[in-house]
Amino acid sequence: MKISTEELIKGIQSGNKRLIAKAITLVESKKAEHRIQAEELLKKIMPFTGNSIRVGITGVPGAGKSTFIESFGRLAISNGKKVAVLAIDPSSAINKGSILGDKTRMEELAKEENAFIRPSPSSGFLGGVANTTFETMLICEAAGYDYILIETVGVGQSEVLVADITDVFLFLKIIGGGDELQGIKRGIMEMVDLIFINKVDSENIQKAKNTRLELKRALDFIPPKEKDWKVSVLLGSALNNEGLDEVYAKIDEFINLKKKTNRFEEVRTQQAEKRFEYWVQEYILAMMKRNESLEEAYLQHKKNASAMVSNPSTEAKLFVENFLNKKF
Amino acid sequence: MKISTEELIKGIQSGNKRLIAKAITLVESKKAEHRIQAEELLKKIMPFTGNSIRVGITGVPGAGKSTFIESFGRLAISNGKKVAVLAIDPSSAINKGSILGDKTRMEELAKEENAFIRPSPSSGFLGGVANTTFETMLICEAAGYDYILIETVGVGQSEVLVADITDVFLFLKIIGGGDELQGIKRGIMEMVDLIFINKVDSENIQKAKNTRLELKRALDFIPPKEKDWKVSVLLGSALNNEGLDEVYAKIDEFINLKKKTNRFEEVRTQQAEKRFEYWVQEYILAMMKRNESLEEAYLQHKKNASAMVSNPSTEAKLFVENFLNKKF
Known part of the structure; x- marks a missing residue:
């Protein structure tokens, strides 16, 4: 049974461990519909x-x-x-x-x-x-x-x-x-x-x-x-x-x-920026992985680079062009 | 005056310092036409x-x-x-x-x-x-x-x-x-x-x-x-x-x-793989930068993330979706 975001938030704020656990399971999920609800939830709890x-x-x-x-x-x-x-x-x-x-x-x-x-x-x-x-x-x-x-x-x-x-x-x-x-x-x-x-x-x-x-x-x-x-x-x-x-x-x-x-706030700000950068990379990689032929291409280009068949930069460029020409 | 790739390669292989310098200037250039010639050149010299x-x-x-x-x-x-x-x-x-x-x-x-x-x-x-x-x-x-x-x-x-x-x-x-x-x-x-x-x-x-x-x-x-x-x-x-x-x-x-x-070859192979990965990121970032509104969006999302207005992962996802919907 699907639990509403409001119910989860109420559960979190009242310290209901069962609902806290449910909310965590939700943010851990990779399913697209779960991610949407997870992001809604996270946005709302952010001030707390x-x-x-x-x-x-x-x-x-x-x-x-x-x-x-x-x-x-x-x-x-x-x-x-x-x-x-x-x-x-x-x-x-x-x-x-x-x-x-x-x-x-x-x-x-x-x-x-x-x-x-x-x-x-x-x-x-x-x-x-x-x-x-x-x-x-x-x-x-x-x-x-x-x-x-x-x-x-x-x-x-x-x-x-x-x-x-x-x-x-x-x-x-x-x-x-x-x-x-x-x-x-x-x-x-x-x-x-x-x-x-x-x-x-x-x-x-x-x-x-x-x-x-x-x-x-x-x-x-x-x-x-x-x-x-x-x-x-x-x-x-x-x-x-x-x-x-x-x-x-x-x-x-x-x-x-x-x-x-002020290092407390300063470091936390840096950490958040770094996490943003991590996730940009992760999402781009995830998009690639979703596309099987693209993942194969990635591995092939990487192999060419590591065997020095051609220049790593050239291989990377070929791959990125290929990537950006795909539809998502 | 444009120098042909063949001429550059001949110059490199005969140790002509002037032409070696020209070839380096070519690979350093960020102009699209120079990059194309640079890659052609690099591909051909790779065996040497x-x-x-x-x-x-x-x-x-x-x-x-x-x-x-x-x-x-x-x-x-x-x-x-x-x-x-x-x-x-x-x-x-x-x-x-x-x-x-x-x-x-x-x-x-x-x-x-x-x-x-x-x-x-x-x-x-x-x-x-x-x-x-x-x-x-x-x-x-x-x-x-x-x-x-x-x-x-x-x-x-x-x-x-x-x-x-x-x-x-x-x-x-x-x-x-x-x-x-x-x-x-x-x-x-x-x-x-x-x-x-x-x-x-x-x-x-x-x-x-x-x-x-x-x-x-x-x-x-x-x-x-x-x-x-x-x-x-x-x-x-x-x-x-x-x-x-x-x-x-x-x-x-x-x-x-x-x-x-065997560490010599092993490390060189790892280095080439790493360079490929570097360059994939660089090219993706370069594509972003080419698009002014996208660069602005990147900075804005990063700012939201660092101020913890919303979750860094959410901001990253919004940005990547935006990025992939652009035409390049």
Whole structure:
């Protein structure tokens, strides 16, 4: 049964989780009629969005991201906040939810009245980076959530995607075997605003401090992302609820600084512009893909270019001319 | 007077510098009729391209890039090689050649029969990264140049552009005031294959060694670009011809390694694919720009998106629909 846009909006604004979920399913849909309703919905809720703190969270598998989110989320709720959790799952488009399994790991948080948990499929039309996580976030904001925690499993370009739609980017690290920086993906250290070394206890505290030292040294070699901000490396244990207060306070401090220096609004404006540009590309690619012969042509021209049969620019021009002569 | 494509090709293959220059001017032109001839030319020379070592060179102003290129170029020529120098100049589109002034700094090299020096304007159609340096390089390769040295002044995205079309990326560094990594642009250290600390003499050799130590430590924190290659930090003085042999040998070593592991061909193929994708975007943007009302619409939709008047994706969709309904 089709639910009207008005009903969805009323549901979102009254915090009805079933209707929030329906609205998210609507914006995730690629069907043309759904997209039309989704855009109508998004347009109407726009004035009620933008008031959350958007937190991106990354870390290797095993770093304890879900446990961290559960503990952090419950802390925020105990401070009177509402928390939405979105998890970017590059595989969900294929097997419909490898992260859904993880939801059991957030059982306690899921039980909370003021928490909302949702996996977010990551599937650009042609392998692009644009997905609907941003729009899902807008819905959660309109529903009054104060913190939007966006988890990424760190496959492909998903960190870039998350960094491009959040206000603060948090990196969860576990203690390594001496070679602390092994396994850290290229570019991650330049995106990060805050690092939390997780799973620290009385037995490995010295190792944890060494890890912190290594990370701090590495950070000294990286030009700062925000010039007035020095990335902190905090220690703790999400499982034992240790060190979370400090993370919470640091995020607050960072957001306040960004607001004071106008960087908060400035970065959000840049992010929105970038998203617009992403989507222009995505839609153009989607138009191409809709036309089978055009997609074939794209691949053929690309192949000619990569084999240096002819100049990449020439191949691109031939393709674009072909593309623009089609009817859509 | 128009020169025929055949005449240009004959000129290129016989190493006639005047005709090589004419061919480059042709591929740089944005006039539709010139583009047609340029593409014809490029198609025909394609089988004779690809045989050079493509070297990207970056460094802050004052690092001694021109002097380095002059000394390195003369060394290569003394080893029986032919050397072409292209300088990417982001400002040349505006003031027609701030780097042309620099040519006087390469006076000795310019006199050599086996050297060819040319500034290369950097001007994507709508601020994009694609330019004609790659095509200029193809012409130089068809003319038999063994080394193509591409200098970037390091403004904007020019290093990325250069790294994306070269086989080896060289970073020229001068000795700093203790804070060695100040002023190094974000991302540069991840692009680099080889570092040369320039302007080293008997008086500052200890400082130079400290700089090397700092750089090496920084490199330890950066995941390697080529997994079998450790970035070397070499010391020397381009002005006094010291240390250039070592750079020459290291470049050789790197290229041989890449050829042995098939990375040489693999990376070139990826680069050509990427260039194709760049150019598809550039041509689409160029088509847009040709249509004034469309360009206005683009800016208006982008503004709506950044002000969050409506969802960036919605604005992008409206624009793309508008775009595809136009006649070209």
